Amino acid sequence: MIMPGPETIRPALCERDARIRDNQNRVIANMVAVPEPARSTIVTTGRVGEGLACTxxxxxxxxxxxxxxxxxxDASAPSPGFYARAAIAGCVAIAVKMTAARSGLSFREVNVEVATDFDDSALxxxxxxxxxxxxxRLTIRIDSDEPRAEIDRLVARTLEMDPWFLALRDPQVVVVTVA
Incomplete structure (x- = not known):
């Protein structure tokens, strides 16, 4: 009998990661069976009254x-740029973790740092x-015992499916209407 080497033994997915995987697999099966509901429009509204604070x-x-x-x-809340960078950091970190769980890889923690350079005079x-x-620049740090090559492949695959990373990276059609 040949025993697998340490590089081929995977720790069992933790219960939480297994639940993440199972929930995603149900959603994927539903989308495969009936693809039209997977297409959606999400509406978000911002309102500024007196001052610059926006709800x-x-x-x-x-x-x-x-x-x-x-x-x-008034610095009463974070800036819009904070939320933009937070969306990218959060979306990428969550996407990497959920893709790892769905793929059977064990990632204890995923950290994403977003560093952005500006010329503020242009404002x-x-x-x-x-x-x-x-x-x-995005820096992705993953705490895992998985082989580095597998981690790198998973991250590359995930970024090609991550909506806010792609919104940052790729040109897109933006339609503006002033009503």
Whole structure:
């Protein structure tokens, strides 16, 4: 009898990861059986009254954002940029963890750092620079005993399916209507 080497023995998925995998597999099976409900439109609304604080709602969820005093705000909440970077960091970290669970890989922890460079003068139309970030860097740290090559393949595969990473990376059609 040939015993597998340590590189081929996988720890059993923890109960929580198994539940994540099982729930995703049910959703995937439903999407395969009936693909049309997988297409959706999500509407999020932002409202600014007096000052610069913005209340943003989507369904039953609500959050606030504001700018600091240097920009005329009250710093009563994080800035819109915080939420944009948070969306990317959170979406990538969650996607990597859920893909690992669905793939049977054990990741104890996934950390995603988003670092973004700007030319803030462009916010005021100064110079020729764009107000868009000049560069964004993601650093993904994974605490796992899985082989590094498998981790790298899983991360690459996950990024090709992650909506907010792709929104950051790829050009897209944006339609603006002023009503």
């Amino acid at each position: 943003v709602t989507q369904g039953r969820f609500e959050t606030r954002m504001d700018l600091g005093p240097g920009m005329g705000g 005021f139309g100064l110079g020729n620079a764009s107000a868009a970030p000049t560069e964004t």
